Amino acid sequence: MPPSARTAAAIPHLRLWARIVLGLLGLILMALGGATAWFGGLLVWEGGSWYYLLAGLGLLIAGVAQVAGLTRLSVPVQACVLLATMLWSFWEIWGKGFLPGWGADFGARIGVIAALFFLSALVAAAGTPRPLRAPGLLRLTAGATVAAGLVAIGLIAFYWERTVGPSDLAEIAPRPVPEGLNGPGDWPAHAGSAHGHAFTPASQITPQNVARLTEVWRVQTGDLPPNDRVYYSAQNTPILVDGRLFTCTPSNQVLALDPATGQVLWRFDPGVDPRHMESLFSAACRTVAHYTLPGATGPCAARVHVAVVDGRLYGLDAASGAVCEDFGENGIVDLTIGMGIQETGLASSTSGPALVGDALIVGQQVSDNQRRDAPSGVVRAYDAATGDLLWAWDALRQGQAQEPLAEGEVYPRGTPNVWNVISGDPQAGLVYVGTGNSANDHWGGTRTSEEDRFTSAVVAIDLETGETVWDFATVIHDLWDYDIGAQPVVGDVTVAGQTTRAVIQATKTGSLFVFDAATGEPLTDIRMTPAPQGALPGDWVSEAQPQSVHYANISGLPGPEPEELDARHAFGMTPLDAVMCRLEFQRMRYEGMYTPPTDDPGGMLLFPGTIGGPNWGGIGLDRDRNIVISNHSRLPNKVVMVPRDQVADLPVGMGGARPDQEVAPHYFSPYGVDRPIWLSVLDVPCIAPPWGFIVATDLDNGQIVWQKPLGTGFDTGPLALPTYLKLPIGTANIGGPLVTATGLTFVAASQDNWLRAYETETGRLLWQGRLPAGGQASPMSYQIDGRQYVVITATGHERLMTEPGDYIVAFALEE
Numbered sequence: 166m167p168p169s170a171r172t173a174a175a176i177p178h179l180r181l182w183a184r185i186v187l188g189l190l191g192l193i194l195m196a197l198g199g200a201t202a203w204f205g206g207l208l209v210w211e212g213g214s215w216y217y218l219l220a221g222l223g224l225l226i227a228g229v230a231q232v233a234g235l236t237r238l239s240v241p242v243q244a245c246v247l248l249a250t251m252l253w254s255f256w257e258i259w260g261k262g263f264l265p266g267w268g269a270d271f272g273a274r275i276g277v278i279a280a281l282f283f284l285s286a287l288v289a290a291a292g293t294p295r296p297l298r299a300p301g302l303l304r305l306t307a308g309a310t311v312a313a314g315l316v317a318i319g320l321i322a323f324y325w326e327r328t329v330g331p332s333d334l335a336e337i338a339p340r341p342v343p344e345g346l347n348g349p350g351d352w353p354a355h356a357g358s359a360h361g362h363a364f365t366p367a368s369q370i371t372p373q374n375v376a377r378l379t380e381v382w383r384v385q386t387g388d389l390p391p392n393d394r395v396y397y398s399a400q401n402t403p404i405l406v407d408g409r410l411f412t413c414t415p416s417n418q419v420l421a422l423d424p425a426t427g428q429v430l431w432r433f434d435p436g437v438d439p440r441h442m443e444s445l446f447s448a449a450c451r452t453v454a455h456y457t458l459p460g461a462t463g464p465c466a467a468r469v470h471v472a473v474v475d476g477r478l479y480g481l482d483a484a485s486g487a488v489c490e491d492f493g494e495n496g497i498v499d500l501t502i503g504m505g506i507q508e509t510g511l512a513s514s515t516s517g518p519a520l521v522g523d524a525l526i527v528g529q530q531v532s533d534n535q536r537r538d539a540p541s542g543v544v545r546a547y548d549a550a551t552g553d554l555l556w557a558w559d560a561l562r563q564g565q566a567q568e569p570l571a572e573g574e575v576y577p578r579g580t581p582n583v584w585n586v587i588s589g590d591p592q593a594g595l596v597y598v599g600t601g602n603s604a605n606d607h608w609g610g611t612r613t614s615e616e617d618r619f620t621s622a623v624v625a626i627d628l629e630t631g632e633t634v635w636d637f638a639t640v641i642h643d644l645w646d647y648d649i650g651a652q653p654v655v656g657d658v659t660v661a662g663q664t665t666r667a668v669i670q671a672t673k674t675g676s677l678f679v680f681d682a683a684t685g686e687p688l689t690d691i692r693m694t695p696a697p698q699g700a701l702p703g704d705w706v707s708e709a710q711p712q713s714v715h716y717a718n719i720s721g722l723p724g725p726e727p728e729e730l731d732a733r734h735a736f737g738m739t740p741l742d743a744v745m746c747r748l749e750f751q752r753m754r755y756e757g758m759y760t761p762p763t764d765d766p767g768g769m770l771l772f773p774g775t776i777g778g779p780n781w782g783g784i785g786l787d788r789d790r791n792i793v794i795s796n797h798s799r800l801p802n803k804v805v806m807v808p809r810d811q812v813a814d815l816p817v818g819m820g821g822a823r824p825d826q827e828v829a830p831h832y833f834s835p836y837g838v839d840r841p842i843w844l845s846v847l848d849v850p851c852i853a854p855p856w857g858f859i860v861a862t863d864l865d866n867g868q869i870v871w872q873k874p875l876g877t878g879f880d881t882g883p884l885a886l887p888t889y890l891k892l893p894i895g896t897a898n899i900g901g902p903l904v905t906a907t908g909l910t911f912v913a914a915s916q917d918n919w920l921r922a923y924e925t926e927t928g929r930l931l932w933q934g935r936l937p938a939g940g941q942a943s944p945m946s947y948q949i950d951g952r953q954y955v956v957i958t959a960t961g962h963e964r965l966m967t968e969p970g971d972y973i974v975a976f977a978l979e980e
Contacts, residue, residue: 183292184234190285191231191239197277197741198224204744211751213732216253217744220246224278224740227285236289243282250275261733264722265874268324269894270736270853277739326877326891329929332372332908337789339366339906343657345592349948352405355452356783356901357945359521359589360655363785364904365946369953370978371907375922375932377979378955382427383937384973388414390448390963391439394824397969398447399960400515400781400900402943406455407467409483412958412973413450413517416442417473419481424949424956427975431486433471433479441475443824444510444532444817447964448474451586451781452517454525455483456549465489470525470549472514476501478527480552493552500527503557504540505575507818512540512582516781518547521589521596522628525549528583531604532823533646535816537611537833539604541575542582546596546631556631560600560619566631579604581620585781586652588668590682595634596626597668597682599649606646607762607804608834610703617642621649623670623678625685635685639672641707644700644762645771646840647673650780651901659791659865660688661715669786669864671795673778674758675720675727676713677862689715689867697756699763701806703835706761715867720758720778721799723860723872727758730772730801736853737845738883746851749843753803764836768805774842775802782901782914782943786864787925794910794925796859796875798897800850804840812837842897847883848966855895857915859902861928871928876915880939885966897965901943903955911955913940916967920944920957920976938970952977 202221209218223246231239254274258267342348347357349367356363370378390397403412403422409430410422416437421430442448454470467483478500480492488496506512511532518525524546531539543562546555556566561577570576581600588597600623603609603616612620621640624633640647651671658667658679666682679688693709700706712718712727721728735750737743752767754760763769778797785794807828814837815821816830828837843851850856855874863870874895881896882888900914904925913920913936920940922932939961946955955976961969 180292183288186288187231187236187285187292190281190288191228194224194228194231194243194281197739198222198226198228201740201744204741204748208744208748208751211748213747213751217740217747220250220740231285236285240282240286240289243278243285247275247278247282250278257733261731264853264855266324266854266892266894269892273736273738274743321890321892324892326893326930328376328931328933331374331376332924332929332931334372334908334924334926336371337908339368340789342366345590352945352947353455354404354520355402355517355586356652356943359519359591361586361588361652361783362654362656362788362904363783363901363943364788364906366906367946367948367953368907369948370905370909370955372909372924372931374978375909378922378932378934378976379979380934380974381954381977382975384422384427384429386414386418386420386971386973388416388418388971389969395439395442396445396447396963397960398449398899398941398962398964399958400447400449400451400942401958402452402945403956403958403973404453404455405945405947407483408949410956411453411455411469411483413453413471414971415448415450415960417450417471419453419469419471419486421483421486422973424947424954425952427973433481433486435473435477435479437474441510443822444508445474445513445515446533447962449515450517451515454518454520456520456525458550465491468492470518472500472517472527474513474515475509476506476513478518478525478547478552491551498547498552503570503574503576505578506540511535511817516584516586519587519589520549522591523549524555524628526587526589526596528585528587528598530584531582532817534606534829534831534838535604536818536830537605538578541577542580542601543576544583544587544598544626558626558631558633560616561613563615563633580616581622584648585650586783588653588655589628590655591628593683594628595682596628597653597655598624598626599651599653599670600624601648602643602646605831605834607644607806607838608701608704608831608836609642609644610834612642621647621672623649623653623668623680625668637678637680637685639670639676639678639711640674641710642705644704644706645759646775649673650777652783654784654786655682656786656788658786658788662865669784669793671719671779671784673720673773673780675718675773675778675797677716677719677793678713689713696759697761700761701764701836706759710759716862717867717869719795719797719858719860719862720773723858723869729757730755730770730852734852736849736851738847738849742845742847742849746845749803749851762804762806764806764808766805768803770801770843771804771840772801774798774800775840776800776897776899780899782899785902785904785910787904789906790908790925791864792870792925793862793864794859794902794904795862796857796898796902796912796914798857799895800856800897801843801852802840803843804838806836806838809835809837848885849883857895857898859912859923861925870926873928875912877917879917880968881916881966899941899962899965903944903946905946911944911946913942913944913957916965918959918968934976936974937972939965939967941965941967
């Protein structure tokens with residue numbers, strides 16, 4: 166058969182397949198268009214944009230025409246919808262400001278519509294019985310497809326995250342290490358020292374050679390989630406003392422490692438029952454403490470202390486891991502004494518003990534929104550040598566820190582707790598804590614004035630007496646769970662041209678507050694900003710809230726004022742989930758950061774969300790360059806207050822279990838609460854990216870030095886599926902930075918499995934190291950035997966849906 170005959174015979178088959186494919190595409194268009202038009206009509210009814218109704222009707226008409234074989238009508242209608250969508254998308258993106266990575270927003274708005282149009286046009290052109298009679302359609306389709314492909318490739322190439330060459334900035338000679346701070350060969354506390362700088366003076370790894378960094382060892386701890394009712398996230402930063410690394414796992418196992426090889430030297434397992442971890446948002450062990458008894462030698466002269474979720478505080482021999490019998494009772498201090506914990510795990514120390522001078526300072530997290538009569542938020546100090554209780558600070562026991570409890574008495578219930586890492590200044594004799602909320606985050610009708618004083622507050626406590634020296638509430642009568650997550654940072658810093666001993670506090674609301682460390686006097690301007698009104702019956706909201714205005718706000722899009730959302734920020738991967746998110750926004754109450762909770766069915770938009778803004782990973786202080794490095798998430802929550810008679814779930818301690826609760830019971834208040842992260846039906850945030858940032862701020866003049874999205878969708882995309890695209894859209898991030906004297910900032914934290922190194926002064930990405938699991942922890946560094954290491958825990962974060970694991974990974978320069 167000659168070629169021309171074979172071609173003629175093949176045309177009917179080609180036409181048949183073209184009709185089938187066009188019919189299937191038409192059905193997709195009908196379904197997408199009809200659903201979009203339906204929700205678009207509801208949106209118009211609610212007073213929202215007309216775009217989705219009109220675009221949905223256009224897609225529906227095109228789908229019906231395509232199923233009926235009217236391709237000459239369907240393809241032009243789709244082209245018109247696509248063109249209108251492109252113009253509308255640019256208009257909205259321009260109107261809200263071209264956010265970093267706005268190409269992802271634009272691509273999501275037009276992507277599905279463009280794909281359906283190009284497929285329909287290509288199939289229609291290929292299935293035309295006499296192609297030469299339809300050269301216009303064929304050429305138009307081919308040209309449009311090529312153009313779209315080039316635009317897509319160009320956008321991807323432009324936004325692709327890449328490292329750059331070595332720095333050409335002059336190196337700054339490291340300054341002498343001030344008293345009380347970590348040196349290049351040690352890292353004795355969670356953030357390097359009790360001062361919380363997250364800074365190392367180790368100087369071998371520089372911006373000029375960091376590209377040569379490579380993995381040199383990794384350790385697997387063997388501690389993985391015991392069941393699907395316990396959510397793991399180790400969040401641990403190892404400490405280095407006397408030439409050994411000490412770390413703890415989510416179930417509070419303690420390991421001692423050789424810092425040069427990662428070899429496990431000993432392991433201690435307290436044998437935690439998994440059910441004790443069910444009440445935790447995430448099972449975590451952020452740090453252990455190390456203490457050396459003055460003048461002691463032999464076993465237990467140096468000790469490692471770990472707080473266990475079931476209320477045990479251990480003293481372990483740093484050399485062998487054996488229990489030190491002379492600490493507490495048989496090596497254990499019982500942290501449950503005086504707590505009246507209704508069920509084990511409802512209150513526990515996930516941040517671990519902080520060593521300040523000769524005292525172990527222990528705070529605790531109390532499981533959110535279970536019950537108003539939850540265990541106390543008391544902070545206690547114990548003698549690091551003996552385990553004896555020195556004092557107990559609580560919002561409702563002011564002036565009584567050293568008074569023992571009476572027989573059968575418990576610490577005041579439901580008071581503000583300190584769940585994050587605690588700081589201190591042994592030389593000044595002060596402990597610095599950032600507090601949370603009274604029990605039940607979103608209704609405060611029964612809180613006392615003393616509780617409000619110490620809610621979401623920075624508090625300086627006398628190390629010897631346990632009494633309050635000064636305090637500052639960063640949120641007044643907090644109804645938004647804007648508790649302080651970041652560790653307070655203590656140091657000599659230059660602010661507004663004057664060098665002062667200061668406390669720097671980053672908050673979930675995005676403020677950087679700076680106080681005189683001794684007196685609490687604000688060193689930069691704080692403005693009382695008017696706040697929305699309209700609390701639930703029996704509750705109240707403050708008319709104004711404090712905001713630090715010397716520095717840019719770092720809760721959403723970094724800028725002079727806190728970012729406020731509007732309908733143009735609504736986002737989706739398709740027109741359907743986008744309009745559903747937009748409809749939810751239209752129905753929610755939202756008047757800015759301090760919008761009061763509501764029992765309206767649409768709920769309240771909480772932005773920043775419950776994870777902030779800066780969270781427990783804290784900030785890094787480059788004390789040589791006077792720069793603060795912070796990373797934060799940009800995710801809202803949808804908060805719905807559910808009337809008590811509609812809440813079936815019981816709290817922990819009354820028969821309820823956190824993994825089974827559909828609504829947080831918020832017991833002994835008029836409401837339960839449901840507050841998920843505001844996600845679409847595709848498990849993608851309902852606001853356009855970036856969803857996370859890293860920011861450098863000049864402490865002296867308050868200006869942003871640089872900012873950029875942190876994280877890509879490489880490992881976690883829609884429906885928690887990897888995209889394998891390194892486009893820096895910014896993701897939720899948990900964990901903090903490490904800053905080096907040589908001008909590097911290391912950070913993981915994001916929802917992809919990378920440890921990154923940025924140039925601290927410019928923000929240039931100089932290196933990326935692949936991690937075997939999610940790096941939701943803060944890295945640390947030290948120099949030993951002439952070699953500098955950067956170490957990070959990589960265990961993932963089940964709540965953030967990152968890759969789980971049980972790894973500790975070390976990087977160093979190639980030898």
